[in-house]
Amino acid sequence: MATKTDFSPLVADVVTALGGADNVRSVTHCATRLRFKIKDSDKADIAKAGKISGVITAINSGGQHQVVIGNDVPLAYQALMDVPGMRAKGIKDGDAEVDDDGGSEDKNWLNKFIDLISALFSPIVWALAGIGLGKAGLTLATTVGILDAESSTHTIFNAMFDGLFYFLPFFLAITAAKRFKVNQFIALAIVAALLHPTMEAMVGTEGVTFLGLPLTMMSYSSSVIPVVVSVWLAGYLQRWLEKVLPGAVRNFFTPLIVVLVMVPLVLFTIGPVTIGAANALSNGIGFLFETVPWLAGGLMGAFWQVFVMFGLHWGLVPVMINDIATQGFSYMMAPLMAAIFGQVGAALAVWIRSKNAEVKKVAGPGVLSGFFAGVTEPIIYGVNLPLKYPFYAGVVAGGIGGIIIAVGGNAFDAFVFPSVMAFAATLSVGSFVAQLIGSSAALILGFVFTVVMFRKEQNVDKQETDTTPNVAAAASGTYVPLAEIPDKVFSSGAMGDGFGIVPENGEIVSPVEGQLIAVQKSGHAYGIRGDNGIEVLVHVGIDTVKMAGEGFEILVARGDHVKVGQPLAKVDLNAVAEAGFDPTTAVIVTNSKKLEGLKFTDVEGHVGAGDVVMRMEP
Template identity: 90%
Template structure:
């Protein structure tokens, strides 16, 4: 079992890669990722962070530098707080992000919205998912007749699993209060009035009025949007009162006035308007699923994992929760099992066929967590996405499975992470049979499509195609020993062992098989992490970065997987000569100090592109 101490070296290396603790503005975490806010992005090397052992991947998305750890991210976060200078950078879920000047960090509207939703729901999403699983299980045992719905036992279980959802406004009041800088107890007092039994008793009653003004009462149990908007508005009122009220009465008059103003304001305006808007949104989504269910289900099944990758799923979660609260079910959630199963099936195919222990180490537990818990980040970032084809296969399979689930009119009647455990939540609405068929069709298709595509591409497992620890010539020409390369940085060996070649043509190829981890915009340099464990820099010419890409045609992109001899770039050697630069191309093994047994072959004079120049000997 993992412990906090296991992540000490990892988190220290991550902080260093991101420019040190002084370059970190703040950090928090979600289900699988450490989320950093960085002061100066130029000082942060996100690619280097992604290469650290134990890190599944690292990406810059949604205005954050996100380091994916997996299910043990809480332990990694605890270890991160022990890194010198980092404890003060940790922010609690829901706290607002403030820059060094005291103002909110500048972001576009989409990033701000995603941050807001994440802050409101991420602290309670695990409780929602876990207790929702209990609610779905209760539905299952009552549907098959194990438990009588009229019994007191059922009533007690129902209270256990429905309490969180019924009183959800209280939980949202807490997270919204943190986000909007409102006193938590004032926020809870507003919600307490809305959920008071007296208020609930007047829902639907005729002749209700307040201060002689007619009032149509609505139920706020399980509500989402009215509470969030109410606490947001209450924040402005609270801060204004704290400025204008005398100190002698401020502490007790502020909560009194906020409640006196906000409760009627919600009853007359915020509540009806936001509930109408939420109902309209739900009706629109329902209309789409009812009129073209195959399209709606297919889109959700195919693109859900893309939404998760970019954090856009946070914008949909409130809609799902609101649908369940207001109408008792959510169409949007049913195709998500297919989305998860498609990626699980693809990862399973890779896990079975690969001989690489590193991939197996990530894929095995990742498949389990995806299938049983609906958490797919480990297999997405650690297996499917780096290999590309499995991710595409999973998305296609998820889309097809989503079409079937959509046609069946399936929906979730509880908020549960989409997984095999969530089928109980799909018993009440639509065709349960088509939900099962769609979900397991996605699982099978994800597996089969991955196998078929990999076989056709002859690229099933990068490590199976060429695991020979060799470094080959990156261009045809005259061999130059490392010490004779006309650049002191290279010739000194400071960047690692290697060699140079004076090219006879402009076709630059990959000296190893692996993944491109760096591609300079100028086209003069390429970093490759070899599948054989050798990391190589191909640097075309001396000081050719000053040409700003003139005469260089880039044929690959960062993240691509390349084979030995695959073209990386075409270079106009005449343009290099006319610009006055030396065309000597350096091939440097940047991790040579960590490799034992790396030896040169008997190479001198002319070499051809693809000729073995360095070999790992036992």
């Protein structure tokens, strides 16, 4: 069983890759990722962070440098807090970021909105999902007759699983207070007044007045938007009062005045307006699912994982929670089962068909995590997305499954992560058969589409592609054994196994098929993450970085997908010689220590660009 100690080397390397603790503005974590805000992006090497052993992937998205760890991210976060200089940077449970040097590096309004929603809901999302699972289980037990809905046992269980949702405004008051820098207890006092039993008892009662003014009472139990807006505005009032009130009365008059002002303000304006807006949004979504369910379900099933990749899903989470809280169900959540299962089916196919040990090591546990817990980041970033075609297969399968589910009128009646454990949440609304068929179809089609595309990937131009991990020559010229490369860093094997080539012309090509994860501006070095699991560095010449790009023409860009033999650069070898540098080009397998059976072919003397030099033997 993993402990935080196991993650100490990993997080130390991550901090170094991101430019050190001094370059980190703040860090928090969500379900699977460490989320860093960086002061100077030029000092942070996100590609290097993504290559650290134990890191699934690292991306720059939503104004954050996100390092995907997986389900054990809380342990990694604990270890991160022990890294020198990092404890003060940690943000937990929705704390507001303290900006000590000029504000956020990203002023994009969408990123700010996503960051806000993430801060408000990420601290409670696991509690919501876990207790929501209990609520779904209670529904299942009642439906199949295990438990009598009129029994006191059912009543007690219902209180266990419904309490969090009924008193959700209290939880949001805490996270919103931290985010908006409001006194938590003042925020809770505002919400307590709104949820007081006497206030709830007046809901629906005619003739209610306050200070002689007519008032339409609304229920604020389980509400989302009114609480967030109220706490946000209360923050401005609190800070103003703290500036203008005398010190002798400030401490007790501030909460008194804030409550006296904010509660009536909520009852007369904020509450009706925000609840009306939330209901209008819910009705609009419901109308879409009822009138064109195939379109709504298809979009959610196909693109939910894309939303998750970019962090945009946080913008939809409050809508789902609000729907469940106010109307008892959410149409938006049901097609998400297909989105999850489509990617799981694709990853399952890769796990079965792939011969790459590294890929299989990620795919196997990732499939279980996605199927039973609804957590798909490991298979998305570690398997499906790097290979591309499994991800596309999962998207298409999820869209088809989402259409079937939405046409069946299905909805979740509890906020749970879509997984096999969540089927109980789909019993109350719509056709459970359609939910089961749509989810199963996504799983099966994701698997089948991936298998078919896997075969096509191996059969390009009707020629069987060798799926055995190979490394080819990056240039035509004279083969040089690793130990004879005139650079001690390479020849010592410290960076990994490999070989050199003295090029006979200036064309430098890719030695593997994969994605370019690094392209130096000087044009002298290229990092490629191979589709076959091999990670390769192509370093053109010895110390040629000092030429600052003179004589180098770069033909590719970071993020490009390249084939074996595809040109990476053109180099003026005469310019290299005139500058006094050795043109020997090193091809280094940087993850060779993880690859068992990587052997050299029988090669010596002259090699051609694209000729296989290293091959993985079974």
